[in-house]
Amino acid sequence: MSPLKAGDKFPDGVKFEWAPITNSDPTACGMPQEYDASKEFKNKRVVLVSVPGAFTPGCQANHLPPYLKDVDKIKSKNVDILAFIASNDCWVMNAWGKVNGVKGDDILFMSDTKTMFSQKYGWAAGMGDRNGRWAMIIEKDGTISYAENEKSMRDVDVSGADAVLSRL
Amino acid sequence: MSAPLKAGDKFPEGVKFEYVPVTDPDPKSCGMPQEYNASQEFKGKKVVLVSVPGAFTPGCQAFHIPPYLEQYNKLAEKGVDLVVVIAFNDSWVMSAWGKVNGTTQDSKVLFMSDTKTKFSEQIGWMAGMGERNGRWAMIIEKDGSITYAETEKSPREVTVSGAEAILAKL
Numbered sequence: 001m002s003p004l005k006a007g008d009k010f011p012d013g014v015k016f017e018w019a020p021i022t023n024s025d026p027t028a029c030g031m032p033q034e035y036d037a038s039k040e041f042k043n044k045r046v047v048l049v050s051v052p053g054a055f056t057p058g059c060q061a062n063h064l065p066p067y068l069k070d071v072d073k074i075k076s077k078n079v080d081i082l083a084f085i086a087s088n089d090c091w092v093m094n095a096w097g098k099v100n101g102v103k104g105d106d107i108l109f110m111s112d113t114k115t116m117f118s119q120k121y122g123w124a125a126g127m128g129d130r131n132g133r134w135a136m137i138i139e140k141d142g143t144i145s146y147a148e149n150e151k152s153m154r155d156v157d158v159s160g161a162d163a164v165l166s167r168l
Numbered sequence: 169m170s171a172p173l174k175a176g177d178k179f180p181e182g183v184k185f186e187y188v189p190v191t192d193p194d195p196k197s198c199g200m201p202q203e204y205n206a207s208q209e210f211k212g213k214k215v216v217l218v219s220v221p222g223a224f225t226p227g228c229q230a231f232h233i234p235p236y237l238e239q240y241n242k243l244a245e246k247g248v249d250l251v252v253v254i255a256f257n258d259s260w261v262m263s264a265w266g267k268v269n270g271t272t273q274d275s276k277v278l279f280m281s282d283t284k285t286k287f288s289e290q291i292g293w294m295a296g297m298g299e300r301n302g303r304w305a306m307i308i309e310k311d312g313s314i315t316y317a318e319t320e321k322s323p324r325e326v327t328v329s330g331a332e333a334i335l336a337k338l
Binding site for chain 1: 179225268269
Protein backbone atom coordinates (compact mmCIF):
# COMPACT_ATOMS: atom_id res chain seq x y z
CA MET A 1 0.00 0.00 0.00
CA SER A 2 1.45 3.39 -0.83
CA PRO A 3 1.88 6.13 1.72
CA LEU A 4 -0.95 8.62 2.17
CA LYS A 5 -0.44 12.03 0.63
CA ALA A 6 -1.99 15.46 0.79
CA GLY A 7 -5.49 15.22 -0.70
CA ASP A 8 -6.16 11.66 0.48
CA LYS A 9 -8.72 10.92 3.16
CA PHE A 10 -7.72 9.44 6.50
CA PRO A 11 -8.66 5.75 6.21
CA ASP A 12 -11.21 3.80 8.20
CA GLY A 13 -10.20 1.02 10.55
CA VAL A 14 -7.15 2.76 12.01
CA LYS A 15 -6.76 1.88 15.66
CA PHE A 16 -3.97 2.48 18.11
CA GLU A 17 -3.45 1.11 21.57
CA TRP A 18 -3.35 3.63 24.34
CA ALA A 19 -2.63 3.66 28.06
CA PRO A 20 -3.88 7.13 29.07
CA ILE A 21 -1.66 9.20 31.30
CA THR A 22 -3.66 9.72 34.45
CA ASN A 23 -0.87 10.40 36.89
CA SER A 24 2.66 11.65 36.53
CA ASP A 25 4.54 8.72 38.07
CA PRO A 26 6.28 6.68 35.35
CA THR A 27 6.54 3.73 37.71
CA ALA A 28 2.74 3.53 37.96
CA CYS A 29 1.32 1.68 35.01
CA GLY A 30 -1.54 2.66 32.81
CA MET A 31 -4.22 0.31 31.55
CA PRO A 32 -4.25 -0.23 27.80
CA GLN A 33 -7.32 0.47 25.75
CA GLU A 34 -8.13 0.55 22.10
CA TYR A 35 -8.14 4.01 20.51
CA ASP A 36 -10.26 4.05 17.37
CA ALA A 37 -8.39 6.80 15.54
CA SER A 38 -10.61 6.78 12.45
CA LYS A 39 -13.57 7.51 14.73
CA GLU A 40 -11.87 9.82 17.24
CA PHE A 41 -10.30 11.98 14.53
CA LYS A 42 -13.61 12.69 12.76
CA ASN A 43 -14.45 16.40 12.84
CA LYS A 44 -11.20 17.24 14.54
CA ARG A 45 -8.01 18.80 13.31
CA VAL A 46 -5.20 16.40 14.12
CA VAL A 47 -1.42 16.43 14.01
CA LEU A 48 -0.13 12.86 13.97
CA VAL A 49 3.61 12.31 14.43
CA SER A 50 5.37 8.98 14.03
CA VAL A 51 8.79 8.18 15.52
CA PRO A 52 11.08 5.13 15.22
CA GLY A 53 11.15 4.52 18.97
CA ALA A 54 10.48 5.85 22.43
CA PHE A 55 13.53 6.88 24.48
CA THR A 56 15.90 6.73 21.47
CA PRO A 57 18.46 9.29 20.36
CA GLY A 58 17.24 11.55 17.58
CA CYS A 59 13.70 10.89 18.76
CA GLN A 60 14.17 11.95 22.27
CA ALA A 61 16.89 14.39 21.62
CA ASN A 62 15.28 16.61 19.06
CA HIS A 63 11.88 15.46 17.82
CA LEU A 64 9.57 15.39 20.82
CA PRO A 65 10.95 18.31 22.89
CA PRO A 66 10.10 21.01 20.30
CA TYR A 67 6.53 19.69 20.14
CA LEU A 68 6.35 19.83 23.93
CA LYS A 69 7.56 23.39 23.89
CA ASP A 70 5.14 24.45 21.15
CA VAL A 71 2.07 22.44 22.13
CA ASP A 72 0.08 25.58 22.95
CA LYS A 73 1.09 27.26 19.69
CA ILE A 74 0.04 24.17 17.79
CA LYS A 75 -3.28 23.88 19.61
CA SER A 76 -3.93 27.60 19.02
CA LYS A 77 -4.03 26.85 15.29
CA ASN A 78 -7.27 24.95 15.77
CA VAL A 79 -5.57 21.63 16.36
CA ASP A 80 -7.73 19.42 18.55
CA ILE A 81 -5.46 16.40 18.90
CA LEU A 82 -1.66 16.07 18.88
CA ALA A 83 -0.62 12.43 18.96
CA PHE A 84 2.71 10.59 18.87
CA ILE A 85 2.89 6.98 17.74
CA ALA A 86 5.72 4.42 17.59
CA SER A 87 6.08 0.66 17.42
CA ASN A 88 6.73 0.36 21.16
CA ASP A 89 3.88 -1.05 23.25
CA CYS A 90 1.45 1.31 24.95
CA TRP A 91 3.02 0.95 28.40
CA VAL A 92 6.34 2.16 27.08
CA MET A 93 4.63 5.04 25.21
CA ASN A 94 2.76 6.01 28.39
CA ALA A 95 6.03 6.08 30.37
CA TRP A 96 7.81 8.06 27.64
CA GLY A 97 5.12 10.72 27.82
CA LYS A 98 5.32 10.85 31.60
CA VAL A 99 9.09 11.19 31.85
CA ASN A 100 8.73 14.12 29.45
CA GLY A 101 6.34 15.81 31.86
CA VAL A 102 3.11 15.15 30.01
CA LYS A 103 0.38 15.06 32.61
CA GLY A 104 -2.84 14.45 30.76
CA ASP A 105 -3.99 14.22 27.21
CA ASP A 106 -2.54 17.43 25.78
CA ILE A 107 -0.31 15.11 23.78
CA LEU A 108 -1.40 11.49 23.26
CA PHE A 109 1.29 8.80 23.29
CA MET A 110 0.12 5.65 21.60
CA SER A 111 1.30 2.34 20.25
CA ASP A 112 0.98 1.67 16.53
CA THR A 113 1.14 -2.10 16.89
CA LYS A 114 -2.62 -2.67 16.76
CA THR A 115 -3.18 -1.99 13.07
CA MET A 116 0.38 -1.08 11.98
CA PHE A 117 -0.80 2.24 10.52
CA SER A 118 2.73 3.46 9.77
CA GLN A 119 3.55 0.35 7.76
CA LYS A 120 0.25 0.32 5.89
CA TYR A 121 -0.39 3.99 5.27
CA GLY A 122 2.79 5.76 6.21
CA TRP A 123 6.41 4.88 6.10
CA ALA A 124 8.57 2.31 7.91
CA ALA A 125 12.03 3.01 9.29
CA GLY A 126 13.81 0.23 7.46
CA MET A 127 14.99 -0.97 10.89
CA GLY A 128 13.01 -4.09 11.76
CA ASP A 129 9.49 -3.22 12.83
CA ARG A 130 10.14 0.39 13.70
CA ASN A 131 7.85 3.13 12.44
CA GLY A 132 9.35 5.76 10.19
CA ARG A 133 9.76 9.38 11.20
CA TRP A 134 6.96 11.38 9.64
CA ALA A 135 4.12 13.78 10.36
CA MET A 136 0.62 14.23 8.99
CA ILE A 137 -1.99 16.94 9.38
CA ILE A 138 -5.53 15.60 9.13
CA GLU A 139 -8.31 18.17 8.71
CA LYS A 140 -11.79 18.07 10.26
CA ASP A 141 -13.30 16.50 7.18
CA GLY A 142 -10.75 13.70 7.18
CA THR A 143 -8.60 15.12 4.38
CA ILE A 144 -4.90 14.86 4.86
CA SER A 145 -3.43 18.26 4.17
CA TYR A 146 0.19 17.36 4.94
CA ALA A 147 2.05 14.04 4.93
CA GLU A 148 5.82 14.15 4.89
CA ASN A 149 8.47 11.56 5.71
CA GLU A 150 12.08 12.29 6.68
CA LYS A 151 14.70 11.36 4.11
CA SER A 152 16.72 9.89 6.95
CA MET A 153 15.67 8.61 10.40
CA ARG A 154 18.28 10.81 11.95
CA ASP A 155 16.81 14.06 10.62
CA VAL A 156 14.00 16.00 12.15
CA ASP A 157 12.99 18.32 9.39
CA VAL A 158 9.69 17.85 7.55
CA SER A 159 8.24 15.97 10.53
CA GLY A 160 9.33 18.50 13.12
CA ALA A 161 7.27 21.02 15.07
CA ASP A 162 8.51 24.01 13.05
CA ALA A 163 7.62 22.43 9.71
CA VAL A 164 4.19 21.38 10.94
CA LEU A 165 3.48 24.77 12.52
CA SER A 166 4.29 26.50 9.25
CA ARG A 167 1.62 24.39 7.55
CA LEU A 168 -1.14 24.83 10.11
CA MET B 169 15.59 -25.03 21.16
CA SER B 170 17.16 -26.41 24.28
CA ALA B 171 15.20 -27.30 27.38
CA PRO B 172 14.94 -24.87 30.29
CA LEU B 173 18.05 -24.65 32.42
CA LYS B 174 17.81 -26.15 35.87
CA ALA B 175 19.77 -26.25 39.08
CA GLY B 176 22.96 -28.17 38.41
CA ASP B 177 23.38 -26.96 34.81
CA LYS B 178 26.11 -24.56 33.79
CA PHE B 179 25.32 -21.10 32.44
CA PRO B 180 25.80 -21.49 28.69
CA GLU B 181 28.37 -19.87 26.43
CA GLY B 182 27.36 -17.36 23.81
CA VAL B 183 24.71 -15.52 25.84
CA LYS B 184 24.77 -11.83 25.01
CA PHE B 185 22.44 -9.01 25.94
CA GLU B 186 22.36 -5.41 24.79
CA TYR B 187 22.32 -2.41 27.07
CA VAL B 188 22.80 1.29 27.37
CA PRO B 189 25.00 1.94 30.42
CA VAL B 190 23.64 4.59 32.76
CA THR B 191 25.88 7.61 32.51
CA ASP B 192 23.26 10.23 33.25
CA PRO B 193 20.33 9.62 35.61
CA ASP B 194 17.93 11.60 33.44
CA PRO B 195 15.68 9.13 31.59
CA LYS B 196 15.25 11.65 28.78
CA SER B 197 18.92 11.57 27.85
CA CYS B 198 19.93 8.76 25.56
CA GLY B 199 22.98 6.63 25.47
CA MET B 200 24.37 4.32 22.80
CA PRO B 201 23.60 0.60 23.09
CA GLN B 202 26.44 -1.85 23.46
CA GLU B 203 26.78 -5.59 23.54
CA TYR B 204 27.07 -7.23 26.97
CA ASN B 205 28.71 -10.64 26.81
CA ALA B 206 26.89 -12.21 29.74
CA SER B 207 28.62 -15.59 29.50
CA GLN B 208 31.94 -13.78 29.87
CA GLU B 209 30.94 -11.03 32.32
CA PHE B 210 29.25 -13.44 34.71
CA LYS B 211 32.39 -15.60 35.13
CA GLY B 212 33.74 -15.30 38.66
CA LYS B 213 30.64 -13.49 39.90
CA LYS B 214 27.55 -14.54 41.77
CA VAL B 215 24.66 -13.25 39.66
CA VAL B 216 20.91 -13.09 39.98
CA LEU B 217 19.33 -12.96 36.52
CA VAL B 218 15.70 -11.89 36.42
CA SER B 219 13.49 -11.97 33.33
CA VAL B 220 10.25 -10.00 32.98
CA PRO B 221 7.58 -9.86 30.25
CA GLY B 222 8.01 -6.13 29.72
CA ALA B 223 9.32 -2.83 30.95
CA PHE B 224 6.79 -0.40 32.46
CA THR B 225 4.00 -3.00 32.57
CA PRO B 226 1.64 -3.70 35.44
CA GLY B 227 2.64 -6.67 37.57
CA CYS B 228 6.23 -6.20 36.38
CA GLN B 229 6.61 -2.69 37.48
CA ALA B 230 4.24 -2.90 40.35
CA PHE B 231 5.86 -5.59 42.41
CA HIS B 232 8.63 -7.51 40.70
CA ILE B 233 11.57 -5.19 40.23
CA PRO B 234 11.16 -2.66 43.08
CA PRO B 235 11.85 -5.31 45.79
CA TYR B 236 15.13 -6.22 44.04
CA LEU B 237 16.21 -2.59 44.15
CA GLU B 238 15.04 -2.03 47.71
CA GLN B 239 16.70 -5.18 49.00
CA TYR B 240 19.89 -5.05 47.00
CA ASN B 241 22.00 -4.72 50.15
CA LYS B 242 20.52 -7.90 51.58
CA LEU B 243 21.37 -9.67 48.31
CA ALA B 244 24.92 -8.28 48.43
CA GLU B 245 25.32 -9.53 52.01
CA LYS B 246 24.61 -13.00 50.70
CA GLY B 247 27.42 -12.69 48.17
CA VAL B 248 25.53 -11.45 45.10
CA ASP B 249 27.78 -9.33 42.86
CA LEU B 250 25.27 -8.35 40.20
CA VAL B 251 21.55 -8.40 39.43
CA VAL B 252 20.65 -8.26 35.75
CA VAL B 253 17.06 -7.60 34.65
CA ILE B 254 16.18 -8.57 31.07
CA ALA B 255 13.09 -8.20 28.87
CA PHE B 256 12.28 -8.16 25.15
CA ASN B 257 12.19 -4.35 25.01
CA ASP B 258 15.09 -2.64 23.27
CA SER B 259 18.05 -1.41 25.27
CA TRP B 260 16.95 2.25 25.23
CA VAL B 261 13.64 1.38 26.83
CA MET B 262 15.37 -0.86 29.40
CA SER B 263 17.82 1.91 30.25
CA ALA B 264 15.00 4.41 30.74
CA TRP B 265 13.06 1.93 32.88
CA GLY B 266 16.08 1.43 35.09
CA LYS B 267 16.54 5.16 35.45
CA VAL B 268 12.93 5.86 36.42
CA ASN B 269 13.44 3.19 39.06
CA GLY B 270 16.39 5.14 40.38
CA THR B 271 19.43 3.27 39.04
CA THR B 272 22.62 5.27 38.63
CA GLN B 273 26.08 4.76 37.20
CA ASP B 274 27.21 2.79 40.26
CA SER B 275 24.19 0.57 40.40
CA LYS B 276 24.73 -3.17 40.59
CA VAL B 277 21.23 -3.74 39.23
CA LEU B 278 21.57 -3.56 35.45
CA PHE B 279 18.70 -3.36 32.94
CA MET B 280 19.29 -5.03 29.58
CA SER B 281 17.58 -6.08 26.38
CA ASP B 282 17.32 -9.79 25.58
CA THR B 283 16.89 -9.20 21.87
CA LYS B 284 20.48 -9.96 20.91
CA THR B 285 20.56 -13.72 21.45
CA LYS B 286 16.95 -14.20 22.72
CA PHE B 287 18.14 -16.12 25.74
CA SER B 288 14.68 -16.48 27.28
CA GLU B 289 13.36 -17.96 24.04
CA GLN B 290 16.33 -20.30 23.73
CA ILE B 291 15.68 -21.81 27.11
CA GLY B 292 11.98 -22.08 26.31
CA TRP B 293 10.61 -19.76 28.97
CA MET B 294 8.35 -17.28 27.18
CA ALA B 295 5.27 -15.45 28.47
CA GLY B 296 2.87 -16.87 25.89
CA MET B 297 2.24 -13.28 24.73
CA GLY B 298 3.98 -12.87 21.40
CA GLU B 299 7.69 -12.24 21.79
CA ARG B 300 7.61 -11.35 25.45
CA ASN B 301 10.07 -13.04 27.79
CA GLY B 302 8.65 -15.16 30.55
CA ARG B 303 8.85 -14.17 34.20
CA TRP B 304 11.64 -16.16 35.82
CA ALA B 305 14.79 -15.88 37.91
CA MET B 306 18.13 -17.73 38.09
CA ILE B 307 21.00 -17.76 40.54
CA ILE B 308 24.34 -18.32 38.78
CA GLU B 309 27.34 -19.06 40.98
CA LYS B 310 30.92 -17.84 40.47
CA ASP B 311 31.85 -21.08 38.70
CA GLY B 312 28.94 -20.77 36.27
CA SER B 313 26.69 -23.37 37.92
CA ILE B 314 23.08 -22.52 38.14
CA THR B 315 21.82 -23.17 41.65
CA TYR B 316 18.29 -21.92 41.12
CA ALA B 317 16.14 -21.57 38.00
CA GLU B 318 12.41 -21.12 38.41
CA THR B 319 9.69 -19.70 36.18
CA GLU B 320 6.28 -18.43 37.25
CA LYS B 321 3.28 -20.61 36.42
CA SER B 322 1.59 -17.42 35.23
CA PRO B 323 3.33 -14.24 34.07
CA ARG B 324 0.97 -12.25 36.31
CA GLU B 325 2.42 -13.76 39.47
CA VAL B 326 5.58 -12.87 41.29
CA THR B 327 6.41 -15.83 43.53
CA VAL B 328 9.36 -18.05 42.60
CA SER B 329 11.01 -15.26 40.60
CA GLY B 330 10.66 -12.59 43.27
CA ALA B 331 13.30 -11.07 45.52
CA GLU B 332 11.92 -12.88 48.60
CA ALA B 333 12.20 -16.30 46.96
CA ILE B 334 15.71 -15.54 45.73
CA LEU B 335 16.85 -14.30 49.14
CA ALA B 336 15.54 -17.49 50.73
CA LYS B 337 17.71 -19.57 48.38
CA LEU B 338 20.90 -17.56 48.71
